[in-house]
Amino acid sequence: MATDRAGEERTLGRFERLAEQRVHLDGFALEDPELGLVALHSPFDPEPSLVVRDGLVVEMDSKQRDEFDTIDFYIADHGIDLEMAPISMSLSDETIARRILSMDTPRGEVAVLTSGLTPAKLARVVALLRPHELIYCLARMRVRRTPSNQAHVTNLLDDPLLLAADSATAVAYGFRELETTVPVLEDAPSNAVALLIGSQVGRAGAITQCSVEEAMELELGLRGLTTYAETISLYGTEQVFVDGDDTPWSKAFLISAYASRGIKLRVTSGGGAEVLMGAAERCSTLYLESRCVSLARAVGSQGVQNGGIDGVGVVGSIPNGMRSLICENLMVMMRNMESCSGNDTLVSESDIRRTARTMPTFFAGSDFLFSGYGSIPRYDNMFGPSNFNAEDLDDFLVLQRDWGVDGGLRAVEHDEALRVRVRAAQATRAVYEHLGLAHFDDYHVNEVVYASGSKDLSPRDQRLAQVASQRIVEKGITALDVIRALHATGFGVEAGRVLAMVNARLDGDYLQPAAIFDEEMNVLSSLTDPNDDDGPGTGYWPSSDRRAEIAFSPLAGSVQSLQGEQKAATHRLRVINEGPAVTGVDPSEVVIGVSPALARSMWVSSGGHNVADMLREILAGLEEGGSTGRLVRVHRSIDLGVIGLTAAKLSGSGIGIGLQAKGTVLIHQRDLPPLANLELLSMAPLISLEMYRGIGRNAAIRARGGRTIPIRNPYTNEAITARYHATTVAMVAMERMATSDEDPTEFEITGLE
Amino acid sequence: MTVRKWRLEEVVAGDVLWSDIRIGPAQLQRQADTARAAGNGQLAENFERAAELVSVDDVRLLAIYEALRPGRSSARDLELLATELERDAVPMCARLVREASTVYLRRGLLKS
Numbered sequence: 073m074a075t076d077r078a079g080e081e082r083t084l085g086r087f088e089r090l091a092e093q094r095v096h097l098d099g100f101a102l103e104d105p106e107l108g109l110v111a112l113h114s115p116f117d118p119e120p121s122l123v124v125r126d127g128l129v130v131e132m133d134s135k136q137r138d139e140f141d142t143i144d145f146y147i148a149d150h151g152i153d154l155e156m157a158p159i160s161m162s163l164s165d166e167t168i169a170r171r172i173l174s175m176d177t178p179r180g181e182v183a184v185l186t187s188g189l190t191p192a193k194l195a196r197v198v199a200l201l202r203p204h205e206l207i208y209c210l211a212r213m214r215v216r217r218t219p220s221n222q223a224h225v226t227n228l229l230d231d232p233l234l235l236a237a238d239s240a241t242a243v244a245y246g247f248r249e250l251e252t253t254v255p256v257l258e259d260a261p262s263n264a265v266a267l268l269i270g271s272q273v274g275r276a277g278a279i280t281q282c283s284v285e286e287a288m289e290l291e292l293g294l295r296g297l298t299t300y301a302e303t304i305s306l307y308g309t310e311q312v313f314v315d316g317d318d319t320p321w322s323k324a325f326l327i328s329a330y331a332s333r334g335i336k337l338r339v340t341s342g343g344g345a346e347v348l349m350g351a352a353e354r355c356s357t358l359y360l361e362s363r364c365v366s367l368a369r370a371v372g373s374q375g376v377q378n379g380g381i382d383g384v385g386v387v388g389s390i391p392n393g394m395r396s397l398i399c400e401n402l403m404v405m406m407r408n409m410e411s412c413s414g415n416d417t418l419v420s421e422s423d424i425r426r427t428a429r430t431m432p433t434f435f436a437g438s439d440f441l442f443s444g445y446g447s448i449p450r451y452d453n454m455f456g457p458s459n460f461n462a463e464d465l466d467d468f469l470v471l472q473r474d475w476g477v478d479g480g481l482r483a484v485e486h487d488e489a490l491r492v493r494v495r496a497a498q499a500t501r502a503v504y505e506h507l508g509l510a511h512f513d514d515y516h517v518n519e520v521v522y523a524s525g526s527k528d529l530s531p532r533d534q535r536l537a538q539v540a541s542q543r544i545v546e547k548g549i550t551a552l553d554v555i556r557a558l559h560a561t562g563f564g565v566e567a568g569r570v571l572a573m574v575n576a577r578l579d580g581d582y583l584q585p586a587a588i589f590d591e592e593m594n595v596l597s598s599l600t601d602p603n604d605d606d607g608p609g610t611g612y613w614p615s616s617d618r619r620a621e622i623a624f625s626p627l628a629g630s631v632q633s634l635q636g637e638q639k640a641a642t643h644r645l646r647v648i649n650e651g652p653a654v655t656g657v658d659p660s661e662v663v664i665g666v667s668p669a670l671a672r673s674m675w676v677s678s679g680g681h682n683v684a685d686m687l688r689e690i691l692a693g694l695e696e697g698g699s700t701g702r703l704v705r706v707h708r709s710i711d712l713g714v715i716g717l718t719a720a721k722l723s724g725s726g727i728g729i730g731l732q733a734k735g736t737v738l739i740h741q742r743d744l745p746p747l748a749n750l751e752l753l754s755m756a757p758l759i760s761l762e763m764y765r766g767i768g769r770n771a772a773i774r775a776r777g778g779r780t781i782p783i784r785n786p787y788t789n790e791a792i793t794a795r796y797h798a799t800t801v802a803m804v805a806m807e808r809m810a811t812s813d814e815d816p817t818e819f820e821i822t823g824l825e
Numbered sequence: 826m827t828v829r830k831w832r833l834e835e836v837v838a839g840d841v842l843w844s845d846i847r848i849g850p851a852q853l854q855r856q857a858d859t860a861r862a863a864g865n866g867q868l869a870e871n872f873e874r875a876a877e878l879v880s881v882d883d884v885r886l887l888a889i890y891e892a893l894r895p896g897r898s899s900a901r902d903l904e905l906l907a908t909e910l911e912r913d914a915v916p917m918c919a920r921l922v923r924e925a926s927t928v929y930l931r932r933g934l935l936k937s
Contacts, residue, residue, distance in 0.1 A: 294883050332878035372868050579848070584856065
């Protein structure tokens with residue numbers, strides 16, 4: 073604020089406008105290592121070091137063994153390859169960083185080298201990588217070749233039918249993992265069952281989980297009601313770890329417990345959690361996350377969900393924060409573990425900022441680009457809104473198309489979505505009723521099918537999911553009961569698919585890093601589908617089918633569909649008495665030159681005006697200005713300048729008007745070069761009928777030698793070229809098809825009124 | 826090595842109990858061997874611990890997990906647990922429990 077010359081307190085207009093931008097709603101923190109508010113490097117991060125004596129780590133990252141906390145102990149004794157360590161630790165940070173980027177160092181060698189690094193060293197290496205380098209490193213280092221995507225499926229009400237319908241919809245879009253959680257903890261078993269059923273409608277093999285407290289989550293898995301687990305949290309400082317009511321040893325045991333039942337699991341960490349809990353020990357978020365990643369590997373996890381997660385708001389608020397989130401994912405990949413790459417929390421009110429956060433992952437691909445894309449509306453996401461949500465699905469699909477990038481998703485046609493939603497809601501209703509969990513009426517099913525989210529549902533018994541859950545627990549319902557109920561109620565296909573998920577536990581192939589099932593139930597993992605990206609010509613390349621899916625957009629129109637639209641707009645206007653055009657002698661006349669297709673194959677402008685209306689207004693304007701109009705068609709050119717100049721040369725006054733069917737219009741004069749003009753309205757979609765009339769009037773004034781106030785080309789700050797250029801191309805193609813070698817022809821029209 | 830998979834007819838006929846549907850120790854050992862061959866010894870050890878735990882029932886599984894959480898067990902409790910696990914042919918998990926006990930003592934995570 074300042075005081076202007078009149079003595080008033082004022083702010084510059086530009087700054088007032090900037091303050092209204094949504095990015096101003098975000099919070100930004102000053103870097104403060106004392107609080108752990110520092111992303112890539114804190115002055116308090118330890119110097120990397122490793123001393124091994126008789127096979128025992130006696131010093132790690134400048135700490136002596138007797139100073140180790142629980143995390144240090146576990147990493148030192150299990151997490152570092154002591155054979156590789158002397159080599160890895162002797163290389164400079166820059167040397168290692170260059171090897172990650174160098175196509176001459178095979179991907180596998182980078183992983184082996186990384187296995188000998190301490191947490192402090194690994195964090196320093198990835199902090200050297202700049203954003204463009206990080207993108208390539210992600211593409212190169214992720215463990216599975218084929219990228220994939222995970223969806224959040226939740227709703228405010230824990231409505232089982234809606235959860236099932238939304239699960240089936242998510243699978244139709246291509247998500248291969250579905251994650252749910254609960255607003256009410258007691259609802260967890262019901263949500264798990266609804267996802268289990270919905271996920272197998274339409275296509276086979278999507279795996280599901282229900283994120284709740286550790287012991288409850290394990291129980292759901294043990295009953296076969298979920299098929300993977302993710303919310304096994306690790307933290308980078310001992311204080312926070314213990315506050316989370318676990319230790320590295322309890323987690324290691326839990327992880328083995330899941331594996332002993334053939335259930336896939338990954339751990340969760342992510343920068344910023346320690347800062348939020350006020351126990352970051354003055355370290356950078358990246359170093360603490362590096363400890364988590366080393367620990368994840370040490371406890372034998374096949375994969376890690378990180379990249380901010382619950383603490384992403386903290387990391388995002390500090391300098392280099394967003395960049396450090398990508399570093400977190402990369403460290404996981406470098407340790408040869410599955411990366412489930414964050415992007416699961418709305419990081420900004422600014423669309424630019426939130427999109428930018430996701431773009432590196434999007435361009436590079438990941439084992440899972442999102443550790444929860446919000447497949448439901450923002451308000452229904454019980455994890456909190458994701459960085460991309462149901463509202464953004466078409467945007468995401470278009471981004472895939474724009475960049476030829478496989479983000480794991482595909483477009484869903486309306487009727488396919490309808491079909492799977494009906495089937496999922498019906499199957500879930502049938503199972504719940506068959507097992508005596510709950511009763512639903514037809515109206516409920518119908519509402520769910522058409523609902524965008526839970527706010528479209530009528531109020532109902534809010535305890536439905538809770539009661540169903542109690543019964544699931546009391547009756548000891550397992551996946552087998554669900555299979556039998558599906559079969560008994562006529563959903564044999566889905567019964568078979570749920571059984572396939574159960575059977576998948578028996579050999580454990582999907583316990584290996586980054587495993588998903590494709591839609592034919594093949595396991596794609598770091599073993600069966602290893603990433604082999606060593607530069608151009610290697611690594612993932614979408615199949616031709618997949619490329620077609622990525623390129624497809626239901627939003628795209630063709631010349632054929634445009635021809636249909638043009639035909640539908642045919643007016644009762646008729647062209648009559650068409651014959652060779654002559655040069656006029658009447659000094660008050662203005663010739664209107666029209667394009668080859670106008671009123672023949674093209675009837676409506678890109679602004680939505682019928683050619684009859686445009687011609688009527690121009691003729692009326694000419695009359696108002698004291699001129700008469702004569703209509704001439706130019707056959708040889710579709711160029712507006714040539715059309716207008718041809719008209720001007722045929723005109724007794726030397727003034728001509730050029731009009732294209734798409735609506736672009738100008739005034740020309742016979743002695744001007746073709747590309748010059750007197751007045752031009754080039755923004756066809758924005759030209760109003762009043763403006764066509766104004767063009768007629770001004771042409772008449774010029775025909776009498778008068779001076780005009782030119783009609784201003786309409787202006788908009790919208791992305792008008794993006795909106796109309798595809799249509800324009802199709803219109804130009806139609807004009808081109810209508811051209812011929814014929815000389816200009818003169819014609820009259822009837823049926824204008 | 827192929828594993829016998831259950832057919833829908835068997836499940837529907839009621840011949841199958843949920844407790845019949847279990848990954849076996851041999852399969853987990855095979856996954857461990859695969860992981861080790863792929864250079865991931867830690868994942869291999871996880872699978873080997875899991876192979877031991879196949880025969881441990883769900884309730885006991887949850888109880889062991891609970892015993893390892895911070896402040897739940899005394900050194901004596903953990904020693905007792907480790908001895909039981911050794912007795913029941915769960916030696917790797919027993920080692921995990923003993924290792925935890927040593928560190929918990931140093932870091933004040935035992936039940937006081």
